[in-house]
Amino acid sequence: MRSWNAQRRTTLLAVSAVVLLTAACSSANKQTGDSGVSGGGGSANNSSRGVSDDSIKIAGDLSETLGGNPTGNADVDLGTKARFYVTNQAGGINGRKINYIGSVDDGGSAATLLANVRKQVLDQKVFAISPFDTYAPVDASFFNDQSVPTFGDIISYAACGSKWFFGSDGCVENPTFAETTSVAAIAQYMTGKAPDPTTGAITAPVASDNPPPAGNSYAVITSSNLAQIIPTLKVAAKHVGWDACDYNATVPPSGVTDFSSFAGSIMRSCDGGKGPSVMLYVLPSTQYNVNMLRAMRGLGWKGQAEFAGFDPASLQSADLAPTLEGSIYYDDGVGFEGPDNKATYDQIRSALAGVGKPGTTISQGILAGWQSADLIVQGLTKVGKDLTPANLDKVLNSGWDTPGIAGFSSALSFPTSHTHPAPCWNIAKVESGKYVQATTFTCGQVLNSKTGAVVSGGAAK
Amino acid sequence: MNQFIGLIISGLVGGALFAMISVGLVTTYITTGIFNFSQGSVAFACAFAFMELHLAAHIPTIASAAITVLIIAPAMGIGLEAWVFRHLSRAPEQARIVGTVGLALAIPAAVQICLTEVTHIPGAHVIAPAVSNPIALGPTPTRSWNLGHGILFNSNQLIILGFAALTALAYWYILKHTRIGLEMRAAVDGHQLARIRGVKLARVSRYAWIMSFISAGLVGVCGSILLGLGSDSYLVLLFVSAAAAVIGGLRSVPLAFAGGLILGVLENLVSGYVQRGPLAQVAGLGSAAPFVALLGGLWLMSRRRGRVAGTAAAASDAPVALIPPAKSWRNRTGFLVLAVVAVVVYYSVGELWQGVFNQGLAMSVIFLSFVVSTGLGGIVTLGQAAFVTCGGLLAGWFSGSYGFPLWLAAIFAIAAAIVAGVLVALPAIRLSGLQLALATLALAYIFDQLIFEIPAVGNQANGWFLARPRIGSLSFHAESRFGIVLFLALLIVIVLVRNFELSQTGRSVLATRGSRWGAASSGVSIVKARLIVFAVSAAIAAVGGLLLGQTLTEVTAASNPPLSALLWVTIVITIGIRRPAGAVLAGMSSSIFPQLLGYLTTSTQWPALLFGLGAVGLAQNPGGILELxxxxxxxxxxxxxxxxxxxxxxxxxxxxxxxxxxxxxxxxVDGAQLNGSDAARRTHSADRQRQADNGELPALFVENLRAGYGELEILHGVNLSARGGSITALFGMNGSGKSTLCSVLAGTVDAREGTVFLNGQDASDLGGVDRLRSGLFVVTESRSIFPGLTVEDNLRLTLRTSAEISKVLALFKELQARRDTPAGMLSGGEQQLLAMAPAMVLAPRILVADEPTLGLAPQARERILGLCQALRDRGTAVLLIEERPGEVFDIADDVALIRLGRIEWQRPRSEVSAQTLVNSFLSVTT
CATH class of the missing domain: 1.10.10 (Arc Repressor Mutant, subunit A)
Structure with missing residues (x-):
C-alpha cells in the first residue's frame, strides 16, 4: 500500500507541474481583465464590444420568478422592446440601430444571474445590459472588470457602488438614505396636499372623505430579505409627522400558509389594538399580499391598504379583485396613467402595436421596461458616435442630468444618482376593478436614514 | 386567549394540508417500504392540472377538481407505480431514498418545462395559459366569517378542513372495513405470511399508491391558495409532513394525521408568539419549529427498542464493495494524458468557459464531501447545503464584518462547519437509512431558517463579497489564474479523501457500514466512526462552499438553500459516488451541462428534470453511470x-x-448446464402429470429439490412424498433444512433445481394465491398469525365468506370468546389453534405444518395433533415437520428423516423402530 501511495503522489505532482507550467506560459499572453481594479481592464481601442457601424447589441436580465412564483417582471422585456422600437423607427442612436436580443430570467438566484451576464458579455458580446430588473443580490466585480454599462431598476445595494450601474430611480436601496417614497406618497394622498418643499413635512390633517383612522400611524409587512427597509420607513414616517408602529417582524421569503398570527401581532402593536391607519404590503407575490390583507380585514382592520407597484392581472382574478377594491397603489418609478402623461401612454400603446402586441394591457413591467430603455437611449445618445465603455464612462459620469419624462419618470443626475435614490412617487386607487390615478407624479426629498435630516430636495414636477 | 384560539384554528388549516400528505406517506411506506419524497411534487402537479383544466378548457372549478382528483391523480399513481415504484421497492434503502428524491425534483421540472416550452408554440396560450394567481376551489370572492373575539375563518379554509376530514374518514374506512385494507394491514404485520395466505402484494401496493396520490391530489386542488405557485413550497410541505409521519412512528396512520394537525398548530403558535421581542428579527423561527419536532420524533423513534417500520423490503443494503485496488500502470498513463488534454483545453477556451470550468471544479470539491458521507459512510445526507453555506457565508461574515483576513476567516468557517457536522451527528448516531436522511435534512433547514436568517450573518440579505486570493503582487483574480487555485485545492482534497479511505478510521467506517454488530464486536466504535464521517464531510463541504463563493465572487444566505442539496444528491448519484473521479465528473457536469442546455432552450428546469430522472433510473446502481x-x-x-x-x-x-x-x-451460470436441466425437467414433468392424472402420484411430491439462500445451498436434492389421507412426519435436527423445505413448499423461497408437485401439478411457477387454490395450506414455524390483527381479522384474511368464519368460531369456542382480541395477545396454544383452525373449514388437500407443537402445553399439543388427525381422516395429506419425534411419531403413518439437506430415508411407521430413530439422531450407522 505504501508504495502505491507514493506512486499516486508522484502522478499528482507531475500533473500539477504540467498545469502550472502551462498556466504560467499562457497567462503571460492573455490579459483578460486581471488587474482587479474597479472598472479597469477591457480593450480601449476603436472597435468596441457589441458596437458595429450600424448597430448596438443590448441584452437584459430579469427575475421573472422568485421561488417559483411569478414576479410580474416578464413584461419588462416587452416594454423595453417597445421603447427601442420607437428609437429604431426614428433612425436609431447616432446612426446605429439598437439590436435588442432579449432578456433572460435568473429566478432570483445570484449564481444564475452571474452565469447569464457572463454569457451575454463574453459569449454574445453585448455592449450594454438593459433592462436589469433582478431580485438576486448583485456583485459588481464582473461588471467592473468587463466594463459593462447596465441600465435598469437597480434594486440591489451592492450594485450602487459601481459607476457602471445606472438606475432608473437612482439607487433605491442605499441604507444610508431613508425609503421615503411610500410614506410620502400615502401621506400626500390621504391629506390631499403635496409635502412642504423645504421641510418635506405634510402637516395638513387627513381629508374627510377617507376613512378616518384614529391618529396617523404607519406599519409595514414585508419579507425578511427586505427587512432593512423597515427602520428607514419609520424615519420617513416621522418626517411627515406620523407615528410608526413598533412592529419589526418579517415573513420568510417562501411565505407562510397562514398570516393570521402576523395580522394579530400588527393589530396589537398599533394604536392600542386598532391597527395602523396605513399599512404597506411588500410581500413577494400579490397572493401573499392579499392573504395578509384578508387576515387584517378579518380582524376588523379599517385602515388604508397600500401596495407597491401595481398588478393588473390581480384585478382580473375573481378571487383577488374584491379584496383589492379601495386599495392604494403607489409607484415610485413611473406615473400611472392620467391627464398629465396621456401623450406618453399613447406613445406606449402605439409602440406595443408596432412590436406586434396591440391591445396589451399596460402592466407595471411594461412601464418599468419602457422607463429604463428610455434612460439608456438618452445616455447612449449623449455619449455620441464614439461608443465605447471608456467614453461612456467619461461622458455620463462627469455630470449627466436627465430630466426624465414629464409626469412619468424621475429626473436623475449622475454621478450622484449612482448612490442616491430619486424620491418621486404617485398613487393610483382601485375603483370598480380598475386603477384610477389619484395623485400626479410628485418628487420629494432624500433623507438621511438615521437622523432624518434632509440630504437633498427634489423639485415637484 | 383569543389570540391563542385564533392561532390554533388557523394553524389547523395548515396542519390539515400536512395531515393529508402524511397519511399518504405512511400508507405507502408501510406497504411498500418506499418513503415517497415526491408526494409534495405530486400535489404540485395536480394543482397545475386543476388550474390548467379550468383556465384552458374553461371547465368549472368543481368539475376540474373532480377530474384532477379522481382521474388524473390515480392515473399518475398507477403509472408511477408500474414504472418506478415497483422496481424501487426491491432496491436497497439508499436507492429508494434517492429514487424518490429524484422524482421529487423531476415532476415539478417536467410541469414547468411543459408550460414554458408550450408558450413558444404560436397560439398555445390558449391550450396552456400562464397561471399568474392560484385559483380558489371555493366561491369567489372568498366568503369569510368572523367567529367573534377576533377569530376569523374563510371559505377556503373551510374547504381544506373539509377535505382533511374526508381523507381521514376515507382512510379509516378503507383500512378498517374493506378487504383491501385488511390485506394492507396484514402485509404490514407479516409480509411473508401475507404472501403465503394469498395476499397479492402487488395489488396491495397499487391500491396504497392510488390512495396516497388521491390525497396528494386533494392537497393540490385546495391548497394552492395557501401554498402559491412555486414548487419549492410544495417540497417544504412534504418535509413538514414527513415530520408528521415520524410522529406517527412511520407506522401509524391515525397518529400521522394527528401529527400533521399538531405541527400546523405548533408552527402557527411559534410564529405568533415570538413576533414581539428580540427573536422577531429571526423570521424563520416558526418555519423551523416543525423540523425541530422532526428531529425530536426521530430521536424518540431511535430509542424505542421494538420493531419500528413495518414490512420494508427484506433486501438489505447492497454489500459493500471493497476499496478499488490500485490502478494499473496503463491506467495511470491514461489519467496523465487526460490531465494534459484538460489543461490544454482549459487555456484555449475563452473566459466564459473558463468560468464554467472553474465553477465545475468548485462543485467537485462539494461533491467530494458526498464521496465521504455517502460513498464511504453509506449515509444518504440531504443536508449538505447547510455546510456549504456555512463555509462561504461565515467566511464572508468574519472577514466582512470583523475585518479578518480571508484565510483566517476561512479557518474559522471550516471549524464552525465541523462543529455543525458533529452537532448533526450526535442526535443521529443511532439512526440509519431513511431516518438519518430525514435528520440531516431537518438540521439543514434549522440552520437555514435560524442561523442564516440572522441579519448580521447574511449582511441584511445582501451577502458578502469573497475576494480571490492574492499573494503579494500576484493576483489570482483572473479566471485562468483562479482556475489554478481551484485545481490545486481539488487535488489536495482528493488526496485527503483517498488517505482517509485507506486510513484506519476510514476502514472502520466501512466496517460499521457492512455490519454494525460485527464491527461493534470487533471493537470498532460506531460512535467515533460516525462522528468522524460527519465532521470530515462537513469540512470538505465548507471548503467547497468557500471556493464556490470565490468563484461566484459573492455568497448570500440564499446561495445554497436546503433544496439545492437535493439536486446535488441526484447529480452525484447519477454520475457515481464511490470514487473521487465520480465526484469530479459530477461537479463538472453540474456546471457544464446547464451551460450547454442554455444554447438549446430557455427553460432552466432541464437539469432538474434530467438529473432527477437519472437518479430514479440509476438509484439501484450506487456506482452511478461510471459503474454502470x-x-x-x-x-x-x-x-x-x-x-x-x-x-x-x-x-x-x-x-x-x-x-x-x-x-x-x-x-x-454456464448456459449449457441450465439448458440441460430445463429440458430434463420438462420431460419429467410431463411424465409426472400423466402419473397424477392416473392417480398414481401422491398429493405432495418433491423431486430432487435443491434450494438455498444467496450463495449457500441448504437442500441438496430432497425427495419426499406425502399421500392423501395420511400423516407424514418429517424429523430432523436444527440446521438440517426443515424450515427451508417448508419455505420452498410455501413458495417464499425458489427452488433452484428439482420440482415440487402439488396434486401432480408442477408448482414451480405458482405464487401464494395459486398454491392455495391447488389446495395447499401451510402453517409456518412460530405461529402463522398476524399478531396485530384481531382474531376475527385473521380469519377474515384466510376465509372469504362469513359463513366459513362462523363455522370456525363455532368449532373453536375459545376463539369465539376472543374474537376481538389482537392475536398477539392470545396464549401460544390459542395462537396455534387460530393458525390451523381455517384448515378445518377449507379442507385443504395438503397441510404442511412446521413445528406445530413447539412451545405448547401438553393439552394444547393434544388438541393440535387431534386436528391433524381429523384432517387426515378427511383425506388431507398432512406433512408434519418436527424436531423431536414425541407424540407426532405416534400418530404418523409415514416417517422420514432429513439430515444435512437430504432425506436419509422415508418409510412407513411400522418399519421404523425407536432404535432406528435413536441411531439416526445420533448418527450411528447400523
Missing amino acids: HRAQYHWVVRHVAQVWDRHRGGGLVLATAGAPVDFAATPV
Whole structure:
C-alpha cells in the first residue's frame, strides 16, 4: 500500500507541474481583465464590444420568478422592446440601430444571474445590459472588470457602488438614505396636499372623505430579505409627522400558509389594538399580499391598504379583485396613467402595436421596461458616435442630468444618482376593478436614514 | 386567549394540508417500504392540472377538481407505480431514498418545462395559459366569517378542513372495513405470511399508491391558495409532513394525521408568539419549529427498542464493495494524458468557459464531501447545503464584518462547519437509512431558517463579497489564474479523501457500514466512526462552499438553500459516488451541462428534470453511470470469456482481474448446464402429470429439490412424498433444512433445481394465491398469525365468506370468546389453534405444518395433533415437520428423516423402530 501511495503522489505532482507550467506560459499572453481594479481592464481601442457601424447589441436580465412564483417582471422585456422600437423607427442612436436580443430570467438566484451576464458579455458580446430588473443580490466585480454599462431598476445595494450601474430611480436601496417614497406618497394622498418643499413635512390633517383612522400611524409587512427597509420607513414616517408602529417582524421569503398570527401581532402593536391607519404590503407575490390583507380585514382592520407597484392581472382574478377594491397603489418609478402623461401612454400603446402586441394591457413591467430603455437611449445618445465603455464612462459620469419624462419618470443626475435614490412617487386607487390615478407624479426629498435630516430636495414636477 | 384560539384554528388549516400528505406517506411506506419524497411534487402537479383544466378548457372549478382528483391523480399513481415504484421497492434503502428524491425534483421540472416550452408554440396560450394567481376551489370572492373575539375563518379554509376530514374518514374506512385494507394491514404485520395466505402484494401496493396520490391530489386542488405557485413550497410541505409521519412512528396512520394537525398548530403558535421581542428579527423561527419536532420524533423513534417500520423490503443494503485496488500502470498513463488534454483545453477556451470550468471544479470539491458521507459512510445526507453555506457565508461574515483576513476567516468557517457536522451527528448516531436522511435534512433547514436568517450573518440579505486570493503582487483574480487555485485545492482534497479511505478510521467506517454488530464486536466504535464521517464531510463541504463563493465572487444566505442539496444528491448519484473521479465528473457536469442546455432552450428546469430522472433510473446502481458502464464492460468481457471457453471445451474461467467483487451480481451460470436441466425437467414433468392424472402420484411430491439462500445451498436434492389421507412426519435436527423445505413448499423461497408437485401439478411457477387454490395450506414455524390483527381479522384474511368464519368460531369456542382480541395477545396454544383452525373449514388437500407443537402445553399439543388427525381422516395429506419425534411419531403413518439437506430415508411407521430413530439422531450407522 505504501508504495502505491507514493506512486499516486508522484502522478499528482507531475500533473500539477504540467498545469502550472502551462498556466504560467499562457497567462503571460492573455490579459483578460486581471488587474482587479474597479472598472479597469477591457480593450480601449476603436472597435468596441457589441458596437458595429450600424448597430448596438443590448441584452437584459430579469427575475421573472422568485421561488417559483411569478414576479410580474416578464413584461419588462416587452416594454423595453417597445421603447427601442420607437428609437429604431426614428433612425436609431447616432446612426446605429439598437439590436435588442432579449432578456433572460435568473429566478432570483445570484449564481444564475452571474452565469447569464457572463454569457451575454463574453459569449454574445453585448455592449450594454438593459433592462436589469433582478431580485438576486448583485456583485459588481464582473461588471467592473468587463466594463459593462447596465441600465435598469437597480434594486440591489451592492450594485450602487459601481459607476457602471445606472438606475432608473437612482439607487433605491442605499441604507444610508431613508425609503421615503411610500410614506410620502400615502401621506400626500390621504391629506390631499403635496409635502412642504423645504421641510418635506405634510402637516395638513387627513381629508374627510377617507376613512378616518384614529391618529396617523404607519406599519409595514414585508419579507425578511427586505427587512432593512423597515427602520428607514419609520424615519420617513416621522418626517411627515406620523407615528410608526413598533412592529419589526418579517415573513420568510417562501411565505407562510397562514398570516393570521402576523395580522394579530400588527393589530396589537398599533394604536392600542386598532391597527395602523396605513399599512404597506411588500410581500413577494400579490397572493401573499392579499392573504395578509384578508387576515387584517378579518380582524376588523379599517385602515388604508397600500401596495407597491401595481398588478393588473390581480384585478382580473375573481378571487383577488374584491379584496383589492379601495386599495392604494403607489409607484415610485413611473406615473400611472392620467391627464398629465396621456401623450406618453399613447406613445406606449402605439409602440406595443408596432412590436406586434396591440391591445396589451399596460402592466407595471411594461412601464418599468419602457422607463429604463428610455434612460439608456438618452445616455447612449449623449455619449455620441464614439461608443465605447471608456467614453461612456467619461461622458455620463462627469455630470449627466436627465430630466426624465414629464409626469412619468424621475429626473436623475449622475454621478450622484449612482448612490442616491430619486424620491418621486404617485398613487393610483382601485375603483370598480380598475386603477384610477389619484395623485400626479410628485418628487420629494432624500433623507438621511438615521437622523432624518434632509440630504437633498427634489423639485415637484 | 383569543389570540391563542385564533392561532390554533388557523394553524389547523395548515396542519390539515400536512395531515393529508402524511397519511399518504405512511400508507405507502408501510406497504411498500418506499418513503415517497415526491408526494409534495405530486400535489404540485395536480394543482397545475386543476388550474390548467379550468383556465384552458374553461371547465368549472368543481368539475376540474373532480377530474384532477379522481382521474388524473390515480392515473399518475398507477403509472408511477408500474414504472418506478415497483422496481424501487426491491432496491436497497439508499436507492429508494434517492429514487424518490429524484422524482421529487423531476415532476415539478417536467410541469414547468411543459408550460414554458408550450408558450413558444404560436397560439398555445390558449391550450396552456400562464397561471399568474392560484385559483380558489371555493366561491369567489372568498366568503369569510368572523367567529367573534377576533377569530376569523374563510371559505377556503373551510374547504381544506373539509377535505382533511374526508381523507381521514376515507382512510379509516378503507383500512378498517374493506378487504383491501385488511390485506394492507396484514402485509404490514407479516409480509411473508401475507404472501403465503394469498395476499397479492402487488395489488396491495397499487391500491396504497392510488390512495396516497388521491390525497396528494386533494392537497393540490385546495391548497394552492395557501401554498402559491412555486414548487419549492410544495417540497417544504412534504418535509413538514414527513415530520408528521415520524410522529406517527412511520407506522401509524391515525397518529400521522394527528401529527400533521399538531405541527400546523405548533408552527402557527411559534410564529405568533415570538413576533414581539428580540427573536422577531429571526423570521424563520416558526418555519423551523416543525423540523425541530422532526428531529425530536426521530430521536424518540431511535430509542424505542421494538420493531419500528413495518414490512420494508427484506433486501438489505447492497454489500459493500471493497476499496478499488490500485490502478494499473496503463491506467495511470491514461489519467496523465487526460490531465494534459484538460489543461490544454482549459487555456484555449475563452473566459466564459473558463468560468464554467472553474465553477465545475468548485462543485467537485462539494461533491467530494458526498464521496465521504455517502460513498464511504453509506449515509444518504440531504443536508449538505447547510455546510456549504456555512463555509462561504461565515467566511464572508468574519472577514466582512470583523475585518479578518480571508484565510483566517476561512479557518474559522471550516471549524464552525465541523462543529455543525458533529452537532448533526450526535442526535443521529443511532439512526440509519431513511431516518438519518430525514435528520440531516431537518438540521439543514434549522440552520437555514435560524442561523442564516440572522441579519448580521447574511449582511441584511445582501451577502458578502469573497475576494480571490492574492499573494503579494500576484493576483489570482483572473479566471485562468483562479482556475489554478481551484485545481490545486481539488487535488489536495482528493488526496485527503483517498488517505482517509485507506486510513484506519476510514476502514472502520466501512466496517460499521457492512455490519454494525460485527464491527461493534470487533471493537470498532460506531460512535467515533460516525462522528468522524460527519465532521470530515462537513469540512470538505465548507471548503467547497468557500471556493464556490470565490468563484461566484459573492455568497448570500440564499446561495445554497436546503433544496439545492437535493439536486446535488441526484447529480452525484447519477454520475457515481464511490470514487473521487465520480465526484469530479459530477461537479463538472453540474456546471457544464446547464451551460450547454442554455444554447438549446430557455427553460432552466432541464437539469432538474434530467438529473432527477437519472437518479430514479440509476438509484439501484450506487456506482452511478461510471459503474454502470464498468459493469457493462465487465459483462461483455465475461460473456466473451464464456463463448471462448465453450469453444475450447474447457471449464469456465473468469478473467477479470481488478474488478471489484460484487456479491449482488447474479452469478454467472454456464448456459449449457441450465439448458440441460430445463429440458430434463420438462420431460419429467410431463411424465409426472400423466402419473397424477392416473392417480398414481401422491398429493405432495418433491423431486430432487435443491434450494438455498444467496450463495449457500441448504437442500441438496430432497425427495419426499406425502399421500392423501395420511400423516407424514418429517424429523430432523436444527440446521438440517426443515424450515427451508417448508419455505420452498410455501413458495417464499425458489427452488433452484428439482420440482415440487402439488396434486401432480408442477408448482414451480405458482405464487401464494395459486398454491392455495391447488389446495395447499401451510402453517409456518412460530405461529402463522398476524399478531396485530384481531382474531376475527385473521380469519377474515384466510376465509372469504362469513359463513366459513362462523363455522370456525363455532368449532373453536375459545376463539369465539376472543374474537376481538389482537392475536398477539392470545396464549401460544390459542395462537396455534387460530393458525390451523381455517384448515378445518377449507379442507385443504395438503397441510404442511412446521413445528406445530413447539412451545405448547401438553393439552394444547393434544388438541393440535387431534386436528391433524381429523384432517387426515378427511383425506388431507398432512406433512408434519418436527424436531423431536414425541407424540407426532405416534400418530404418523409415514416417517422420514432429513439430515444435512437430504432425506436419509422415508418409510412407513411400522418399519421404523425407536432404535432406528435413536441411531439416526445420533448418527450411528447400523
